[in-house]
Amino acid sequence: MTNEKIRVAAIDLGTNSFHMIIVEESKGKGIVEIDRVKDMLCIGKGSISTKMLDEEAMLSGIATLRKFLILATHHGVAQENVIAFATSAIREAKNQGDFLRRIREETGIKVKVISGREEAEFIYYGVRNAVKIGEAPDLLFDIGGGSVEFVIADQQGVRLLESRKIGVARMRERFVLSDPIDSGDIKLLEQFFAAEMVSAVNRAAELNVSRAIASSGTAQNIARMIRSVNGLESEVSLNNSAFTRAEFIELYHRVLPLNAVKRRKMTGLDEKRVDLIVPGLILVDMIFRLFNIEEIVISDYALREGMVLHYLRHRLEHEIHEGMIPGQDIRRESVYELGFRCDWNQGHAEQVAGLSLQLYDTLASQHQLEAPYRELLEYASLLHNIGTFISISSHHKHSQYIIMNGELRGFSPSEIEIIGHVARYHRKSPPSEKNMAYSMLKPKHKRAVDVLSGILRLANGLERGHRQNVESIEAEEKGKGITLLLKTRVEPEIEIWAADQLKPWLENVLQKKITIAVL
Template sequence: MATNLATAVSTFSNHLFAAVDMGSNSFKLLIVRADPTTGRFLDLDRLKEPVVLGRDIPATGTISAPSQLRAIEALRQFQQILHSQQVSPTQTRLVATSAVREAANRSEFLHKIHQTLGLEVDVLSGEEEARLVYMGVLQFHPVFSKTALIIDIGGGSTEFVIGKQGEVMFGTSLKLGHVTLTEQFVKHNQILKMRERIRSVIQHSGLIEKVVQHGFDIAIGSSGTIRWIEKAVFFGYGRNLMDGVDLFDGYKRDWRFSREELGNLVERLCGEEGGLEEKFRRDGFFKRRSEFIVAGAVLLEEIFGVLGIDEMEVSGYALGEGVVAEKLSRLFDGYDLNANARWRSVVRLGTRFNNKKRMKAASQCASIAKEIFEGVRKWNELANDQNKLVVSLDDKDLEYLEAACLLHNIGLLSGKKGYHKQSYHIIMNDNHLHGYSTEEVELIALLVKHHRKKFPKFHRAALQRFAKEVKRKFKILCAVIRVSVSVQRYQSVDIQEMEFSHCDEGFKLVICKTMKQPLLPDMVQSLAEDVEAELRKELEHFREVFQQKLEVVVPSSTSESLDPQNCL
C-alpha cells in the first residue's frame, strides 16, 4: 500500500507569486517561488517587453493608441504565462509607474485594459514606488541596519528613497527619466541643456536638503539603466578595454562602481569622436537600451555630483521584488524583511555570474531539488527503523542543497568545459557567501563541484575533514542535486507542477510541464528518450544512496492525468 507523501498538486503553484511592472520604458513580469516560513523567495521566470509608453508623454501628455495596443499585447502575453503556470490572481499584482501616472488619458487606458483583459492595475504614486523599490533592494542587499540611499532611474522618473531598518525616512520621485530626457534633449544633441534641466529639477525639489538632513551610509542603484552602467564599467567600455577583460578578476568588485569610472563612461558615450563606428559599437553592447543609455548615464553623473556620491553599489532587485515582498508581508504574519542575509548573498552571487536563461535554469533545479528533499524527509520521518536513513535531514541541509543548485552553473561564464570546477573555485574564493562558516561554504562548493561527472568517493581528502554525520548528509544531498540537474536539463519544458510520493516499489517524482513551444506528437517520445538517457546513470546513483529506486514520470501533455506515461 502506498505511503502518500505527495504534496497536493496545487502546492507548488500555491507558493508562486507574481508582479507586473508597467514601466515607462518596458513592461516586466516577475514570477517567484516563495517560502513564507523562511522568508526566502527565488526568481523562477522573468520576461520584459519594450513597450516604451513614456515616449509619448513629453510631446502630447497622453499615451497614444499604438502604445496602448503594444501595452495590451504585452499584458496579454503575461496573462497567458501566469495562467499556464497557475499563478493565482490573488498572488499577483500589476503596478504602473510614471508614464501612466502622468498621462492625461490614464483612466481611459486603464479602463481599456480591464475591459479587454479583465486586469486591475494599481497606479503607484512616486513616493509609493520609491518605498517598494527600497523593499526590493532589502531582498538583495544586507543593508537593513544601514542608512541606505536608493536611486532608481526609470523611463519617466527617478525615485529616491532613504531607508533604515525597513522604514522609509524620506522618499520622493522626480520627473527625470531616461526616455523623456532622450526625447527632449538627446535626440536634438542638447546634452548641456539636459544637464542644466537635471540640476534645476534636483535643486528645486528639496532633495539635496533632505539627503543632507538624513545622511546615508551607502548609495545603491537599482534600475536596469544603472545595472547596464555597471556592466559597461566592468567591461571597460569607457576605457576601450572590452576585448582584454579578465572576466573572473573583475567580479571581485561585487556590483559597484566609482564616480571616476562613471565619468569615464559618460565621456566615452558623449564624445564626438567615432561617428557611425562608435554608434554601432554602442548599439552592439547596450542593445535595446542603447537609445536611452546616454540620458541615463548623464543623469546619474549629475546625481552623483549634487548629492556627493563617491561610489554606488548595484542591486539586482528593484520594484518587482518589492511588490512581491509586500504581498508576502501582508499574507503571512511575522514575515521578516530582514530574514536570510545568508540566502541573499547566494542569490547575489548567482545573479552576478549567470544571465537570465542560466539563472532560470538554476532556479528550476532548486525547485526540483526542494521537492525531492522534502519528500524524502517526510518519508524518513514516517519510515520504520529498518528503512530509515542513518541521518536526519533538517532545514539547514535544504538551504545548502538549494544554494548549490542556484550556483551549480555559474562557471559556465568561462565556457562549458570543466564549468563545475570553475563554479567551485568561484564559491571558494573572494568571500562571496556572507554569514556562512568556512565549513558551510566548502560543503556548498563541493556539492556544486560534484553535481556532474564522476560520483564522488567519500574517502577523498576533500571530505576527510568533515564529521561522519556531515559526510553522510553530503552523500544524500549529492545524489539529489545530480538527479535535479539532470531533470532540469529537459530544456523543452517549463515545470508547472511536481508531485513526490513513496510506495513499496520506491519513490516517484511526477513532473507536470508546459511546453515552451508546440511539439509534434512524434517528438514527445524522442524527448522522453532523451530524459531516460540522461537520467539513467543518476537514478542508479540515487538507488545506491537510498537503497530504493526513484521513478521520474513526465506526462506527455499537461491536459492529461498524472498517470505514468513516460517513466524511468
C-alpha cells in the same frame, strides 16, 4: 506560514517598458523566481509633453499584456494572483482611464495606478531584500523612464521617500535636442537635476550618507558597460556588484561624445537604451557629485520584487511585512532558502557550522583573519553539502556550482566566490593554483579560502557520524603544536578518526601540528 505553494505574477507597467516576474513562495524555500520577461514598448513615448497615451502604444501594451498573461497561466499562476501596477507615464496620462478599461476588458487584468511615493516604497521593499542595508543610512535610487525614486534608509527603517519627475525618457524628450549631445543641453540637464534633487541631497547630508544602491535597467546597463570596458564578463548577475566614481567617469567620457550610430556599436549597451543612456549617464554623474558618493552598488530587486513581497505578506496575513522588518538578515535568510531548495540535511549543516565557528574562534590567534570572514565560513559550512542534491559523487564541486549560481541575496560577487570555494574544498583535494577560478582570487581571499576550507574540513570530520556528538572545542597551544580538546556526549572514536584524516590541510596552512583529544 502555510505549506501551500503560491505562485504570483507581478507586472510593472513602466514608462519605458513592461516587466513581469513570476515567483513561487513556499515554506522554508522562500521566494523562488520562476520566470521573468520584459518588453521595451515605450508606452510613454510622446505622452510626457501631451499627457495623452498614443493609440499605437496602447495597442502594443495590450498585446504585450496578453502574452504576459498566457505565460503566467502556463506557469500555473491563478488569475487572482496576477498583480499589475502602473507608474509615471500612465499615472500622468489624461486618458489613463480609457487605457485601463481596455486592458481589463481584453485581458481581465486589473491595473492599479500607484503614486510616486508608493512606487518608492515598493522599490525599498525590493531592494532591501537583495542588498543588505547598512547600519549607517544608504541612498537608494531607481531610474525609471518618467520618474526617479529616492529612498534613504538604514537597518532601522526609512528616513526619506521621494519620487521626482526626472526619468530618462522624460529628460530625453525635454532636454536632449542634439546628437551627440552638446554642452548646452548637458548644462540644462545638470541644472534641472540639481534643482529636483535638492531636498534628497540635503537630507542625505544631514544623515551622513556615504553609499548608494541603484536599481533599474539604466543603472544595470551602466554597470554592464563598465564591466565590458574593464574586459569582464557582462552576462552575470550584477546583484551586489559595484562600480566606483572613477570607473563611471571613464565610461561617461567615452560615451557622451558619441552619436547614436556609434553608441549602438558599444558592447554591453542595450540597443533599446541607445538614446536613453545619455540622460541616464548625466543623471548618475550628478548623483555621484551632489551626494558625494564614491561607489554605487547594484540591486537586482526593485519595484516588481517589492510588489511581490508586499502582496505575499499581505495575502498570508502577517502582522508585519516580513520583507520590511528592521535589521532583517537577508543573507542568512537567503542561505537557508537555498539549503531548503536543495533538500539539505539541516541538522548536520548547522552542527558543522557551529563546530566551524568554534574552531575559527579558538584558533583566532593562529589564523588572524579579519572578522567578516567568520560570517562567510558559517555560510559555507551551512551549504557545504548541498551538492548532494545533484549527486553524492563529486558533491563538493556541485555545492560550489549551486552556491555560485543560486542567486544568494545580500552578498557581493567576491563574497559568493569565497563561500563557493570554501564549500568546494571541504573534502578531497585542497585548494590549488591548478584550479583557474581559485588562482584568479585576490591574494587575501586565497589565504582566507585556505584557512576557512581547512577549518571546514576539520569540522566536517568532527561531525562524520552525523550524530551531533561534539558539544564544544577548546584549544591548547604548546610550542609548534595545537591540541584540540573535545567535549562530547559519547565516545568520539569515529569523529576523531575522520578529523585526523582531514586535518593535514589546516596543519599545512597554520604550520602547526594538530592533536585531537577528549576533555
